[in-house]
Amino acid sequence: MGVVIDSSIWEPNPALFIFIFISCLFSIFLFPYASNNSSNKTSTLFDHGIPSSFLRFQRKFLFLYSLASAMEGLWSVFGEFELAYYGVSREQMVLYLCVGSAAALFVGTFLGVLSDLIGQAKFCLIFCILHLFVGIWKRVTSHPSVLVASTCLSLTSSIFSFSFETWMVVQHEKQGHRQDSMSDTFWLMTFFESASFIGSQVLANWLVGDNLEKNIVSPSTAAIFLAMICIICFTRGLTGTIQTTSFTEYRMSFNAYIFGDKRIWLLAWAQACLHFSIAVFWILWAPTLVADGRELHLGLIYPCLLGARMLGSTVFPWLISGPSSLRTEDFLVYSFIIMGLVLSIVAYDYQEIGVLVTLFCLFHACVGLILPSLAKLRTIYPLKEYHIEGGYYRNIGNAAVMAFAALGLLSSAGSMHVLKRLGKQPYQNWHKS
16 A cells, blocks of 8 residues: 655635735725714715815825835845846855845935935935836846845835835825824825735736746836836926925934934834844745745745735724724734734744744734834824844844844834823924924
């Protein structure tokens, strides 16, 4: 009697995709009815009282933001395989990753200040030009410099993390719209960003097809096309606010309202821990899933994770203006605790794939809720995006890195609790000083 070896490839249940899709639809379309019956009713995306000027700007902004998100997602579809295709060794991959992260840390940190001085819309245009440059270079050069491409894409990631959001906030304040209308835009940004990442994966795989080696540069063509659309839209239809503040005035306001406010440091720490935990997750999620040696379709799990993030973002309006109307710091504390516990379980090296995928979906659902929540707090407290990207040394085990990320998230929960207590004090807007 022969021995049968199970060589099946693990795949997520198709019902999971249907559940996430239906849940997102129900969460979005049932919210107006729940909000209408709430005693804490506020203006929402579906209200007819929102000015048409803001809706036009919001649609244009979300369209450009979705295209920018798709450009960011196109470069991450094939990852290490594309680098290996160009003959890059694993040691060189780590080096280029460190160089790109260093560029994002040391150069990208000051880009936020520069964007405030010259205008956020111009920096969004620079973001598109950098993507266009990298795309054209990869198309016309048979062996493009991976170091230069990695540095440029790291800078675009830094610009993407603050310029689009800040530009939207400045335009919102310039037009004098309500805070709750801007909160709607925050969760829609997270929702469309995740959807664009999924779309970029579908587009890149469709362009490459079955001949991966021949069509490996096809995603670059798509990036060039998307970058050109964004550049045309920025140069013709949309403009940013002209900045008149001098660097001296900016520095005085920055020192007075940023360095001297404990709430800013607490919020910056929470933001930094979130970025670090997300970076750790995307580095280690695939090795963690395949640790037991079984084969699985990572390309089918990836949409589930981003779908969970989309679902988490749709929960945000329910919490801030629905029947419960919780305070932002309250559910941020619980969300950070849940994310920390999830990474703690993963760091324990649990090997059941189904459980891991469930935990990963829960992790990203919390990310989808936290991102617009922190964005809302950044409009309440005088903070500019503080973006930190971290790396890890190869001798540190995956479980240890996951544990560090979990501790950071748990400490972020404590920061949100302290921020809630300090938030009872009146705040000032340092931009108007």
